[in-house]
Amino acid sequence: xxxxxQATVKAMLPRDLHDLGCQILLCNTYHLYLRPGHELxxxxxxxxxxxxxxxxxxxxxxxxxxxxxxxxxxxxxxxxRFQSHLDGSSHMLTPEKAMEIQEALGSDIAMVLDECIPPxxxxxxxxxxxxxxxxxxxRCLGARRKPGQLMFGIIxxxxxxxxxxxxxxxxxxxxxxxxxxxxxxxGEGEDQLYRIGSLTVARLPAERPRYLMGVGRPQDIxxxxxxxxxxxDCVIPTRNARNGTLFTWQGKINIKRAxxxxxxxxxxxxxxxxxxxxxSRAYLRHLYVAGEILSSQLNTLHNLYFYHRLMDKxxxxxxxxxxxxxxxxxxxxxxxxxxxxxxxx
Amino acid sequence: xxxxxQATVKAMLPRDLHDLGCQILLCNTYHLYLRPGHELxxxxxxxxxxxxxxxxxxxxxxxxxxxxxxxxxxxxxxxxRFQSHLDGSSHMLTPEKAMEIQEALGSDIAMVLDECIPPxxxxxxxxxxxxxxxxxxxRCLGARRKPGQLMFGIIxxxxxxxxxxxxxxxxxxxxxxxxxxxxxxxGEGEDQLYRIGSLTVARLPAERPRYLMGVGRPQDIxxxxxxxxxxxDCVIPTRNARNGTLFTWQGKINIKRAxxxxxxxxxxxxxxxxxxxxxSRAYLRHLYVAGEILSSQLNTLHNLYFYHRLMDKxxxxxxxxxxxxxxxxxxxxxxxxxxxxxxxx
Numbered sequence: 001x002x003x004x005x006q007a008t009v010k011a012m013l014p015r016d017l018h019d020l021g022c023q024i025l026l027c028n029t030y031h032l033y034l035r036p037g038h039e040l041x042x043x044x045x046x047x048x049x050x051x052x053x054x055x056x057x058x059x060x061x062x063x064x065x066x067x068x069x070x071x072x073x074x075x076x077x078x079x080x081r082f083q084s085h086l087d088g089s090s091h092m093l094t095p096e097k098a099m100e101i102q103e104a105l106g107s108d109i110a111m112v113l114d115e116c117i118p119p120x121x122x123x124x125x126x127x128x129x130x131x132x133x134x135x136x137x138x139r140c141l142g143a144r145r146k147p148g149q150l151m152f153g154i155i156x157x158x159x160x161x162x163x164x165x166x167x168x169x170x171x172x173x174x175x176x177x178x179x180x181x182x183x184x185x186x187g188e189g190e191d192q193l194y195r196i197g198s199l200t201v202a203r204l205p206a207e208r209p210r211y212l213m214g215v216g217r218p219q220d221i222x223x224x225x226x227x228x229x230x231x232x233d234c235v236i237p238t239r240n241a242r243n244g245t246l247f248t249w250q251g252k253i254n255i256k257r258a259x260x261x262x263x264x265x266x267x268x269x270x271x272x273x274x275x276x277x278x279x280s281r282a283y284l285r286h287l288y289v290a291g292e293i294l295s296s297q298l299n300t301l302h303n304l305y306f307y308h309r310l311m312d313k314x315x316x317x318x319x320x321x322x323x324x325x326x327x328x329x330x331x332x333x334x335x336x337x338x339x340x341x342x343x344x345x
Numbered sequence: 346x347x348x349x350x351q352a353t354v355k356a357m358l359p360r361d362l363h364d365l366g367c368q369i370l371l372c373n374t375y376h377l378y379l380r381p382g383h384e385l386x387x388x389x390x391x392x393x394x395x396x397x398x399x400x401x402x403x404x405x406x407x408x409x410x411x412x413x414x415x416x417x418x419x420x421x422x423x424x425x426r427f428q429s430h431l432d433g434s435s436h437m438l439t440p441e442k443a444m445e446i447q448e449a450l451g452s453d454i455a456m457v458l459d460e461c462i463p464p465x466x467x468x469x470x471x472x473x474x475x476x477x478x479x480x481x482x483x484r485c486l487g488a489r490r491k492p493g494q495l496m497f498g499i500i501x502x503x504x505x506x507x508x509x510x511x512x513x514x515x516x517x518x519x520x521x522x523x524x525x526x527x528x529x530x531x532g533e534g535e536d537q538l539y540r541i542g543s544l545t546v547a548r549l550p551a552e553r554p555r556y557l558m559g560v561g562r563p564q565d566i567x568x569x570x571x572x573x574x575x576x577x578d579c580v581i582p583t584r585n586a587r588n589g590t591l592f593t594w595q596g597k598i599n600i601k602r603a604x605x606x607x608x609x610x611x612x613x614x615x616x617x618x619x620x621x622x623x624x625s626r627a628y629l630r631h632l633y634v635a636g637e638i639l640s641s642q643l644n645t646l647h648n649l650y651f652y653h654r655l656m657d658k659x660x661x662x663x664x665x666x667x668x669x670x671x672x673x674x675x676x677x678x679x680x681x682x683x684x685x686x687x688x689x690x
Contacts, residue, residue, distance in 0.1 A: 006631075007631065008637050010638050013642060035631070036606070040606070040607060040627070043607065050631075052623040052628075261381070261385070264388075274358070278359070287353060290351045294353040294355070298358075
C-alpha cells in the first residue's frame with residue numbers, strides 16, 4: 001500500500017497510481033482528522049470521493065502518529081491525549097473516537113487503536129500496554145457502526161514471545177476481518193524483526209489477511225511474504241524517491257551522484273515504467289539537482305512501479321509454487337529499518 | 346507556448362502536456378547553458394530527447410534573462426558579459442554564442458540575441474540599442490549552421506513608433522522565418538502594450554509567424570490575437586498555478602481562500618480537464634494549504650488546459666470568421682503586466 005498521508009500519495013495523480021497497478025492505499029487518520037477534518041471529508045462524500053481514488057483505502061487508527069509525538073501526548077486507559085503538531089491544540093483520541101473518525105472518512109479497512117511499543121520497553125511496560133491494546137480493541141469493536149467497513153486487530157507484545165502469543169490468542173478470538181502486526185520495524189534490528197514477525201504470522205489465522213505494518217525495505221517485504229504476510233505499507237518508495245534514491249533490479253541508485261551526469265541510459269534497463277521508457281539517468285539527475293517538481297513525480301512513479309512489480313513477482317511465485325521464481329534483489333540495502341507509516345506533512 | 350525553463354514544464358509529465366493539446370514549448374537558453382550545459386544536452390541527443398518532448402521547441406536567445414541580471418551584466422558591441430546566478434562565474438554571450446548554444450540544444454526555432462529595453466529608457470538609448478540589436482541579428486544569421494532550424498528576428502524600438510518602424514524595415518529585409526516583438530509586457534502599461542503591439546504586428550510580413558514575447562494574461566493574448574499575433578509564451582498559467590491562482594471562464598480564483606474549504610463543486614463546471622472532472626474546490630484548497638506537490642500538478646494541469654482552450658477558441662473564431670465566436674473572458678484581471686518568460690530556478 002502506497003502511503004497517502006494527507007489524502008494524496010505525494011506527487012502522484014490517482015490515474016497514474018491506477019496505471020501502475022496500485023490496488024489499495026493507506027491514509028493517515030491522525031493527519032486527516034487535524035486537516036481538513038474528518039467531518040468535512042464526510043460532508044464531501046468521504047475520502048474516496050475527496051481524493052478521487054475508487055480503489056480500496058485502509059486507514060490507520062492515528063495511534064502510531066500520536067505515540068510518535070513523545071512529550072506532546074499522554075496515555076491513559078481512556079485513550080491518548082495529544083497536542084496537534086500543526087497548532088498545538090489539545091485532542092483526545094479514544095478507541096471510540098478512532099472508529100468515529102475512520103467511519104467518517106469511509107475507509108474500506110479500519111484499524112483498531114493500539115499503542116506501538118518502543119523496542120527498549122521493559123517487560124512490565126509491554127505487558128500492561130499490550131493488555132490495554134486488547135481492551136481498546138474490544139472497545140473499537142463495540143463502537144463499530146458502519147456496515148461494510150472491515151476492521152483489523154493489531155498484535156503487540158514487543159519482543160517477548162509469550163506476550164505476543166497471549167495477544168494473538170486474545171485478538172484472534174475477536175471478530176476481526178484481518179490482523180496486523182505492530183511494533184516491528186521500529187529499530188529492534190533485523191534479527192528480532194524476522195524472528196518476531198515469523199513466529200507471529202505463523203500463529204495468526206491463515207484464512208484472514210495478515211498485515212505487517214510499516215515494513216518496509218524490499219528485502220524485508222520479501223522475507224515477510226515468504227513468512228506468510230499478505231499486506232504491507234511503507235513510505236520508503238515514495239520518500240526515497242523525493243530524496244533521489246531509486247530502486248532498480250540491480251540495486252539502489254542515488255541519482256544525484258555525479259557519475260550519472262552524462263549517463264544516457266535509463267534508470268533500469270529492465271523496467272517498463274514511464275520514467276524508464278522515456279528518460280535518461282542524466283535527465284533525472286538534472287531534474288533532481290535543479291530542484292524540479294518533475295523529479296519527485298518521475299522518481300515516485302518509478303519507485304512505486306518497482307514495488308508493485310516486486311509484489312507481482314511474489315504473487316506469481318506463490319501461485320506457481322516454485323521457489324526459483326521468487327524475485328531476487330541485487331543486494332540487501334543498508335537503510336536503517338524504520339517504521340515509516342506517514343509522509344511528512 | 347508553456348515555458349519549460351529548465352527542460353521541464355514545472356509539475357507536468359510530457360505525456361500530460363501532449364494530452365492537453367500542447368503543440369510547442371519554450372525553453373530557456375540561459376538556464377540550460379548554465380545547467381546542465383548545452384554541450385551535455387547535445388551529447389545526449391539534443392533537448393527533445395533529453396526532456397522526452399517530441400513536439401516542436403522554441404528556444405529564446407538567453408538575452409532576456411541576462412538583461413534581467415542588472416548589475417551582474419555588461420553590454421558591449423561584442424555581446425553581453427554576465428555572471429551566473431548559480432555560482433557567480435563569468436560568461437560572455439555573443440550573437441554567435443547564442444546560435445551555437447541553440448544549435449546544440451537542437452530547438453526547432455531559435456531566437457536572435459537582442460536587448461530587451463526597459464520602458465523608461467531614453468530615445469537615444471533605445472535608438473542605439475535597437476541598432477545594435479539589428480547588427481546582432483545579422484551576426485546571428487551569419488553564424489547559422491544547422492539546416493532545418495528556423496530563426497526568428499526580434500523587433501525592438503521601445504515605445505517610439507519611428508524606431509519600431511525602422512527596426513521592422515531592417516529586420517523584415519533579413520531572411521528570418523518569423524518575427525517576434527520584444528520589449529513589451531515589461532511594465533509599459535496596457536495602453537502602450539496595445540498601441541505598440543498593434544502597430545508593430547500590422548507592419549510585419551503577414552505570411553510569416555508573428556510572435557509577441559512574454560505576454561501574458563488571457564485578455565492580453567485575446568487582444569493580441571485579434572491584432573494579428575500568432576504565437577505567445579508566458580509563465581502566467583504555470584506560475585499562477587503553483588501560487589494557487591486558477592483561471593476559469595467565470596474569472597480567476599484564489600484557491601487558498603477559506604470560502605472554498607467546503608466547496609464540493611469543481612473548479613470550473615464548464616471545464617473538461619482531469620482536475621475539474623475529478624476533484625472539488627475543497628480538495629484543491631486542502632492540497633494547497635497542506636503544501637502538497639499534487640497541488641502544483643493539478644493546478645498547472647488545469648491552467649494550461651484553460652490557456653489551450655482559449656487558443657482553440659481563437660483559432661475557431663478566425664477560421665469561421667464570426668466575431669461573436671471570439672472567446673469571452675469573465676473580467677479583465679488585475680495582475681500587473683510582467684514579461685515573464687522564465688520560471689524560477
